Structure formats: C-alpha cells, structure tokens
Amino acid sequence: MLATRTPTPRGAAPRRPRLGVVKFASCDGCQLTLLDLEDQLLDLVAAFDLVEFAEASSHRSSGPFDIVLVEGSISTPEQAEEIIRIRSQATLLVVIGACATAGGIQALRNWRDHEIVRRAVYADPAYVDALATSTPISDHVTVDAELRGCPIDPQQLLELLTALAVGRRPQIPNEAVCLECKRQGTVCVLVARNEPCLGPVTHTGCGAICPAFARGCYGCFGPREAANTGSLVAWFGRDGRPATETAALFSGFTAYARPFRSAIDDLGGPPGPAAPAGDTPSQEVGGDARR
Amino acid sequence: MVTRDALMAGAREPEAGTPKAAATSPATHGSDDPAGFLPRDDFDRLFDLLRADGRTVVGPTLADGAIVYAEIAGTADLPDGQSDRQSPGAYRLEPTGRARLFDFAVGPSSWKRYTFPPRLPLTRGRRVDGQVTFRAIELDPPRLAFVGVRACDIAALLVQDRAFSRGPVPDADYVARREAAVVVAVECVSPSDTCFCTSMGTGPEVTGSFDLALTELDEGFVVRPGSDVGRYLAYRIGTRPATADEIARARRDVAGARARMGDPIPTAGLPERLLAAADSPHWAEVAERCLACTNCTLVCPTCFCTSVTQSSDLAGSEAIAGRVWDSCFTLGFARVAGGNFRPRVQDRYRQWLTHKFAGWWEQFGTSGCVGCGRCITWCPVGIDVRAELMVVAGPDGGGIETVEPLAPVNPTPRPAESRPISRVPIISRTVLVSHVRHETPDVVTLHLQTEDASLLTGRPGQFVMAALPGISAPPISISRFHHDGFELTIRAAGAATRALCSLRPGETIGVTGPLGRGWPLEAAYGRDVIVVTGGIGLAPLRPLLDVVLRERERFGAVRLLYGARTPSDRLFADELSELAGRDDLEVHSSVDRAGPEWLGRVGVVTTLLEQASWDGSRAVAFVCGPERMMEATADVLGDLGVARDRIWVTMERHMACGVGLCGHCQLGPSFVCRDGPVFSLGELGRAFGREGW
Numbered sequence: 001m002l003a004t005r006t007p008t009p010r011g012a013a014p015r016r017p018r019l020g021v022v023k024f025a026s027c028d029g030c031q032l033t034l035l036d037l038e039d040q041l042l043d044l045v046a047a048f049d050l051v052e053f054a055e056a057s058s059h060r061s062s063g064p065f066d067i068v069l070v071e072g073s074i075s076t077p078e079q080a081e082e083i084i085r086i087r088s089q090a091t092l093l094v095v096i097g098a099c100a101t102a103g104g105i106q107a108l109r110n111w112r113d114h115e116i117v118r119r120a121v122y123a124d125p126a127y128v129d130a131l132a133t134s135t136p137i138s139d140h141v142t143v144d145a146e147l148r149g150c151p152i153d154p155q156q157l158l159e160l161l162t163a164l165a166v167g168r169r170p171q172i173p174n175e176a177v178c179l180e181c182k183r184q185g186t187v188c189v190l191v192a193r194n195e196p197c198l199g200p201v202t203h204t205g206c207g208a209i210c211p212a213f214a215r216g217c218y219g220c221f222g223p224r225e226a227a228n229t230g231s232l233v234a235w236f237g238r239d240g241r242p243a244t245e246t247a248a249l250f251s252g253f254t255a256y257a258r259p260f261r262s263a264i265d266d267l268g269g270p271p272g273p274a275a276p277a278g279d280t281p282s283q284e285v286g287g288d289a290r291r
Numbered sequence: 292m293v294t295r296d297a298l299m300a301g302a303r304e305p306e307a308g309t310p311k312a313a314a315t316s317p318a319t320h321g322s323d324d325p326a327g328f329l330p331r332d333d334f335d336r337l338f339d340l341l342r343a344d345g346r347t348v349v350g351p352t353l354a355d356g357a358i359v360y361a362e363i364a365g366t367a368d369l370p371d372g373q374s375d376r377q378s379p380g381a382y383r384l385e386p387t388g389r390a391r392l393f394d395f396a397v398g399p400s401s402w403k404r405y406t407f408p409p410r411l412p413l414t415r416g417r418r419v420d421g422q423v424t425f426r427a428i429e430l431d432p433p434r435l436a437f438v439g440v441r442a443c444d445i446a447a448l449l450v451q452d453r454a455f456s457r458g459p460v461p462d463a464d465y466v467a468r469r470e471a472a473v474v475v476a477v478e479c480v481s482p483s484d485t486c487f488c489t490s491m492g493t494g495p496e497v498t499g500s501f502d503l504a505l506t507e508l509d510e511g512f513v514v515r516p517g518s519d520v521g522r523y524l525a526y527r528i529g530t531r532p533a534t535a536d537e538i539a540r541a542r543r544d545v546a547g548a549r550a551r552m553g554d555p556i557p558t559a560g561l562p563e564r565l566l567a568a569a570d571s572p573h574w575a576e577v578a579e580r581c582l583a584c585t586n587c588t589l590v591c592p593t594c595f596c597t598s599v600t601q602s603s604d605l606a607g608s609e610a611i612a613g614r615v616w617d618s619c620f621t622l623g624f625a626r627v628a629g630g631n632f633r634p635r636v637q638d639r640y641r642q643w644l645t646h647k648f649a650g651w652w653e654q655f656g657t658s659g660c661v662g663c664g665r666c667i668t669w670c671p672v673g674i675d676v677r678a679e680l681m682v683v684a685g686p687d688g689g690g691i692e693t694v695e696p697l698a699p700v701n702p703t704p705r706p707a708e709s710r711p712i713s714r715v716p717i718i719s720r721t722v723l724v725s726h727v728r729h730e731t732p733d734v735v736t737l738h739l740q741t742e743d744a745s746l747l748t749g750r751p752g753q754f755v756m757a758a759l760p761g762i763s764a765p766p767i768s769i770s771r772f773h774h775d776g777f778e779l780t781i782r783a784a785g786a787a788t789r790a791l792c793s794l795r796p797g798e799t800i801g802v803t804g805p806l807g808r809g810w811p812l813e814a815a816y817g818r819d820v821i822v823v824t825g826g827i828g829l830a831p832l833r834p835l836l837d838v839v840l841r842e843r844e845r846f847g848a849v850r851l852l853y854g855a856r857t858p859s860d861r862l863f864a865d866e867l868s869e870l871a872g873r874d875d876l877e878v879h880s881s882v883d884r885a886g887p888e889w890l891g892r893v894g895v896v897t898t899l900l901e902q903a904s905w906d907g908s909r910a911v912a913f914v915c916g917p918e919r920m921m922e923a924t925a926d927v928l929g930d931l932g933v934a935r936d937r938i939w940v941t942m943e944r945h946m947a948c949g950v951g952l953c954g955h956c957q958l959g960p961s962f963v964c965r966d967g968p969v970f971s972l973g974e975l976g977r978a979f980g981r982e983g984w
Contacts, residue, residue, distance in 0.1 A: 161605070
C-alpha cells in the first residue's frame, strides 16, 4: 500500500519519490500547509522530488506521480474528468482537507436547487458550468489515504510524508477528538458547560483546539470511525435544544460526509431557505445527482 | 535545604515497588498516631514546607468551569467555598456558602496524569547505513506532592501500583514518580450523586497509604500522619493535639458522606455474573447509546492502556518511540495487520466493563473500579455504569440466562517463562542479519546472529518484538534456534513487516525478548504429538518439531498436518519433503487450491484430520493458524478424543509492549503477550474462537 521506496543497489542513492500537489474546488489553504512546514522544507525536497506544485513552482508536470496530494472537491464537469486522469498517473493518491475528503463547505449546495444557488451567487450564471453537487474525491476515484481538516494539520501532513519516506504506517488515528482533550487536560465543555460539542463524533487531528478555548468542536475534521451521531443528537435535544440548532452545528465544512449528512437530514436539513417544494432534502441527498 | 531534603528522603520508608497499604488501622482511619489539629490560617505552612523540599505541589483548583488537579502555590489557589453538582453526563460548579477548601467530590482530572503522564518518550533509535542502535531516554521524574487525595483516589493509586510497580515488569518512570510523591489525603465529606466508593469498598474514610490525612472542619483540619514523612510534616507544621470534639465532628462528617452514598452496587459475585453475561443482548443496547469516545477510560484513575508512537526524521535515521494514553474504545486498539478483533462498539464496551469489574481480579487481584464515578459524570451522553451493571449482571441475574462463565475464574497457572526483561522502558538489543532466505513470494526468513546470552534462552513458541527505528515493532515468533542466534520467519502483511522483509545481510535490527509462554513440550512426554498448522503458522511450530525430532524417544507417534493456500505458499518446502521421507513421523499436506503441478491433497487442513482414524486419547495437539482454522481443528481433534486441556493453540492479538503493560492484547482475563501466546483450550474457556474478544 505505502511502499514507495524501490529497492536500490547498496550504495546507490535511492530514487526520490515523485510528489505532486494538485487542487480542485478549494481555497488553497491545505496546500499552503505544505509551504508552512518551513523548518522541514529542505528535508522534504531532499526526500521527495516535488514535480508538480503550482502554488510553489512554475515547473509543472502532468505525471506520473509516486504520490499525489489532492486538495478540493469535484464541482465542475472538467474536474470530474481531470481527477480520473490524475488517478491514472498516481501510484498513491492522498486527499487532503475537508473539501477533498467530504465535499467541503460548498457541498451545502447539495441540499439546494442548483439553479437558485447559481443565480444567488453569480451575476451571470450562464458563464458558469458547474455540477449540481460538490462531492468528495472518493466519490469519483479510489483514494489511498486521507488527511482531514479545514485546513489540514501541518503535523499530520509531516507525519504522512515522513511515514511514506521511512516506510511505516502513517499514524493518523481515526479516533474521537475527546482523546486529545483528555490527554491535554482540557475540561469537557459538553459536560461542564452544556456547550454543544461534536468532539465525540469527530475525527481527531486538530489538537482539540476549540474545546481548549472553551467552545465546542464544530466537526471540521469530519466524522470519525463509528461516529454515533444518533446518540449525540438525542442527547443534545434532551433538554429542548431546537433541532435546527443541532442541524446547524453539523452543517459545516464536512456536512456532506456520512453520517453527519444523515444527521442533518434527520434534523430537517441545513439552515437557510428550505429546498424547493416536492424535492425534500433527503430525496435530493439520498438520490444525489452525483455522476 | 539540603538537610531538610535529606531528612525527608530518610523519612520515606517504602521501597520501590512495595505498596504502602499494609499500615492500616481502620479504627482510627489508618494511623495509630494521635490526631493533631491545624488551624486553617496555618494551612499554608504545609505548602511552604513541601515547596521548600523542592516539590511541585499538585492540588485541586478552579479551571474552565471545573475543579481540576493542577500545580498550586498555596491555599489561595484552592476552590474556597466551591462545590460541584454531578449527575450522569453533567458537572456544574456550585458555591456552598461556607468557607471550606475541600467541599467537593472528584473532578475530571485524576492523579494518574502525574504518575502516568499522557505522553512519555521512551527510547531513541538510530539507523545509519543499515546499522541500528537503541537507547533509553533519560527519566526525569518530578518530585511531587499531591494535596487533596480522596480515599477513592488512594485506592486508584494502589490499583495502578499493581499494574506498574508490582507486576513482573515494573515501569521505571511510574515507580520513580510514585515513590517520590508525598500523598496528603483529605477525607471526602461532599460526595456527588455519581459516587459509589462505598460499594467498591474504597471510601469515603481514608484508611491507609497516605503520608498525611486531613479531615476538614470549618475552622481547620484534623490531621493524622500515616508515615514517617507525615509525622515529620506534622511536626514541622506545628499541629496541636486535636480535641475529642474536633475528632468526633470530623468522623461525623465522613460518616454523613457514607450514609449519603448508600450502597448502589451489590458487588458480591459481580465478576462471575459479568463473565456469565458475555452473550447478553444488553451489550448491543448500550452500544446504541455509547459514543465509543473513550472519555470513561481516560477519566478513569485506574485505566492504564497506552499505545506506542513512532516519530522520526524524514530519512528515518533518528527516531523516538514514546507512549501515549489510549483506550480500548478506539478501533485501532485491537487492530492487527489482517483485521480487527473488536470492530463493533458493543465489543469494545463489553471489553471495558468486563475487564474493569472482572478481568482485573484475575490480572491484579483487585477490582479495576474504585467507585469514583468519573466515568458516569464525564460520559458525554450520561451512560451510568452502575445502572448498566445492574441490567447486565444484577444480583437477580439481570434477567439473563446464566451460562458457563467466559473463562475459568481461576485457571491453573503454568510456571512463568524466564523473564530476561527486568523493567520498562525496554531497550531493543541489536542483532545482525546474517542471512536472508525468501521462502514464498511474501515470506522471508531472517537469520539473526547475536552473542547476547539473554536472547538465546528462548523456547519453542516464544516470540520477540523486532524493531527498526521509526517503525513499530511487531511481535514475531522465533522459527528456529541456533547456538549463536535464531531465525524469524516473517510475512509481509503490513508496513512494519514489509520493512523487516526488505532487510539485507549485514544490516542490523533491534529485538526484545524472548517473550511470552511457549509450547509446553513436557506435557507431550510419553504421548503422541499432533501438530496442525496452516500457512505462516508453521513458523512458531518449527522449533517445536526440531526439539521433538531431536528428543524423538520421549514421544509416541508424531504427526504433522500442514495446509497452505497454494503450493507456492508452502513454507520450508524442502524441509517438509525431508520430513516426509523420515519413517519416525507422518507428514500430511494439503493446499486450498492448486494447478496440475500439485499431486497432493486439495482442501483445508481440517480435511486431513477428518480422514484420520487414530485414537487421540493419548495425544497432545499443538495448533497454529487463523482463529477460525484453529476452532475447526479443535472440533475435529475433540472428535478424535484429544482432551481440551491437551489441545494447545497460539493466539494472535495486537501487541504494542510485549510485557502486559499496554493492554492491547487482552483476551478475556489474559494478556496474550505475557500469559500466552500459547494457551490450552481449557485455559481459554469460552473466550476461544468467539467474535469480539
């Protein structure tokens, strides 16, 4: 799965793995995390042959790649074709960030009538050729690994690249944010303040920043494994918290990732104008017009 | 300063690893010394004294809407006039209206943060030009004083002592922190609604294992020394003798706390009832509510599970291995290269509850629960362990039909293997890869050479942890012993085993071991020997066959039944052919599927057994393979008359430490790394071959 080092004769310099960074519908923040690894940049380019990274270099490559980091969601017909081409050029395809792993904040449009969204956003929508949905990369091609978050965590990116270089399994736990709160000694904001917090159902990796500043987790790393959203939603609602409030909490950067998506549907959809009559959110989501 | 330090050091009586529980005397709550009295205005003298002794004082203080344990300077940092209101899933601070400093129950933090830190670097590894070295990271344990330790938390410290100080392999960092720490207990007079120390027999009275025990009154503290350090502290603070009235009021307050808690959990027979409820439908019901978020285990003052983490530079030449708090509720906790042993949340909840309230007795001779109630308050969805226990294993059977317990409550112990490892952190020893043999497309045998005598003491069935810096160290069974080394036969199943399989002669690796209990060869003296194995499972049985053939006259008939997926997956094919040519043992082989080149039998290995006609009543069986294969094999062996106590299997589980301290490899009440990996079916009981354990 992760063997990127090809055997080389003793004494010969191993061939550096070809690393590419590409983007689709996104803000570029996750790619910039790579440039933010300032102390490690020289070691990184010594360990990897950085052949494609438009954010950093005008030297471009269309492949092949030993590893390609993919940022952004698939939001246009061209992107839907391009990601298939990228996949064909990559030994290892790693998706980075909430857009690439969950569809991003722009996936909130998946609950709406696309035409209304287009008219609301663009003065002249005729020039915009967009898909009705914003979808994660894994809806289109096979994904080998993912880094969550909006944006991704620099230490997780460094761990992933180091693990690939060294040949170990990347230590990217899929556990709850709660473990990090407890290790750091952060008092649980949900139990001690009744602050709604998605930490128990959210993938770790951020360093539990929000609870450390006495606010609840808003799930920007998306659902962890076995995320029991049903139980947490029921608990949030036990003392009369309105369903719309809980739905809004899930309707962030990773809203479209299951089971957050199902939780939002069960709670009546994300905030904002309701979907057009006769097209309930769950139908739109369940039948989703992707591909 | 130096003199005082020396006095304090001289006054500490316990030796490393010894519990301080012995000196208890319930009549006076644990001390024969006359009680003293310390006016509240003089309380700061205690802090001054402890800090002058070079200690970091840790005690309760207000932070982020709760009373937590943190470094404090003196009484001004204590939660004056504060209490807490706790219920399942909820914690609120509440002013009491009276000027007391310890008028609350336990909060989210526990002392284990200081005795067993959430993150700890352990060893440093180097790999340059294929040559590895490992060394320990210097311990630098702080000198601590804990002020405000409740009876339940003293019990919790004693429980962790059993795991970390008094087990076969003490944890050096824990021992150092624990033995250096001064314990100033404060009796609990304000239990919360989630407390149940009375049921667990741990409180609220402080009865021992403290240096100084305080009971708070409005005007000050009744003070009882519990050790020479405590007597010294009391003398230096300058307490006056407590009056009979003060002592009576102190006792009354603590008795009031006891009365308020009642006895919510009937604990008599609880471990047996819980193990009998292994198949309760209630586990699935709890799993509908349980978030598997791990909060219960991380706030628990006795939970001790960790994972080993690896970090390294990008070249992989400098690496640090450390440990981090983990929990049996994470998916990765029971993961191995081929899958996961506890994928479902109901499996994880059952593991936690049965371990805490039943398995702990087997492992450490105590309950793992001290009744502090933290897991109830800090469960984000308010799951109350008291209620769940009563449903799943209540005194009336909880409405669940009682069946044979999961595992024998007192399995017959076998003598422990030699333990070359004296304490953690364990430093891997460097050995030379002298020869590499490619066995099958994905299996490699490393011949390892060493002059280190401690590595050459192993017996068939034992394993080593094979380490490369920056890469996790997987457990690998020893596949042959030599006078100057041993062999490891490794299948490239994950990243770590792939790295080991790509080693070349002349390179070095680190190993720790030999670990675990091997095959009990003596049990087969004078009996027939049946070896049934599949695929890579032949590797741990190869040294057993070596011994059996070397000491052939000790055994009756010897039969080897070996199955592989395809002919090219057969391990040690040359050796198998050689064995098949001998007239003093039978070799039967099969493959699951084959082309025309294979002239032997096709079918799973149990089909070889099903055609057997020999009498198994005189036989001892040694079996290694996937759990389902071993289960099917055991059934057929049983039909042939082999007694369950004479069927020995070797179990696979996630192992991170190899010495029973990280908690990952638990199977029922056993640590597979330490108590196994070889078990008889009798020892495993119903834990064998069952989903979710």
